[in-house]
Amino acid sequence: MAAPTSDGLDGLGARLSLAILHLAISQSEFARQVGASPGFISDVVRGVKRPGAEFLFGIKQTFGISTDWLLSGDGTMLGGAGINLDLLRAIRLQVAVARAAVVDDNPTAKALLLLIRDGRLEEATADPTLGAFLDQLCASGDDFELVTELYNGHLWTTDPAAQQRNLLAAAVAHFEARKPIDKIASLAKASGATIQINIGTNQRNAGRDHHGR
Incomplete structure (x- = not known):
């Protein structure tokens, strides 16, 4: 088991976690689609293990996620450096x-x-x-x-x-x-009501008197 590094890979786990979050899938499903074990994905997210080139290439091929962004944070999640x-x-x-x-x-x-x-x-x-x-x-x-x-x-x-x-x-x-x-x-x-602000497409309840269409 490799120890967390002190180079540019320090933030890789956080960026991988962010990518999985925005893909709206679980770590287990992410692992299945890239051909890795859920435990390995968990270790990478926590900074316990360093992924290899095949793993990073698999993420790029499967989800289109930029390898440069994963490794160093350069550019954006799907590559490109232009600022909108x-x-x-x-x-x-x-x-x-x-x-x-x-x-x-x-x-x-x-x-x-x-x-x-x-x-x-x-x-x-x-x-x-x-x-x-x-x-x-x-x-x-x-x-x-x-x-x-x-x-x-x-x-x-x-x-x-x-x-x-x-x-x-x-x-x-x-x-x-x-x-x-x-x-x-x-x-x-x-x-006497739920305080949570729902912003999904199927719910519109910012207040007790706000009803869905």
């Missing part, structure tokens, strides 16, 4: 909205989450409250790493609508996962 500024700005905005909605429990941000999820963000420009909120909103400097990871991880999505939903889901999940469990429980108990 419009996408980067959109991600910064989504991260800021997600933080305000989940961490600050801001009702305006929660309304914006629904508009972004449904591809109706342009409606915010017609609402003075939402427009003013957007004008003053910007991502926290502490979220730069999250913005970068989301940018690199979602360039592979070719469908713009799916890309926006996936980005928003990842941003919300990031902040939800960091909320104290007792705080979530107390908020749910106080409201």
Whole structure:
């Protein structure tokens, strides 16, 4: 068993984990498709083992994931080094909205989450409250790493609508996962309803009175 290295491979496990997350499959299914054991995948993700060239080539052939990105973080998940500024700005905005909605429990941000999820963000420009909120909103400097990871991880999505939903889901999940469990429980108990913000395509329950179409 090889020990974790101190070179550029230090982040390989984290990047592999991110790739599996964005492929929306389990580690076991990922292992099956690339012809490896689940235990080996787990060891690579944890930095316990170093993958060989055949393994990396298999990931490239099966999922189109860039070997350079896996090994060093250079470029993006599917290769290429060009920066899409419009996408980067959109991600910064989504991260800021997600933080305000989940961490600050801001009702305006929660309304914006629904508009972004449904591809109706342009409606915010017609609402003075939402427009003013957007004008003053910007991502926290502490979220730069999250913005970068989301940018690199979602360039592979070719469908713009799916890309926006996936980005928003990842941003919300990031902040939800960091909320104290007792705080979530107390908020749910106080409201008598689930506090979780659902942003899947089949559910639209940002509040008790919001019904699916």
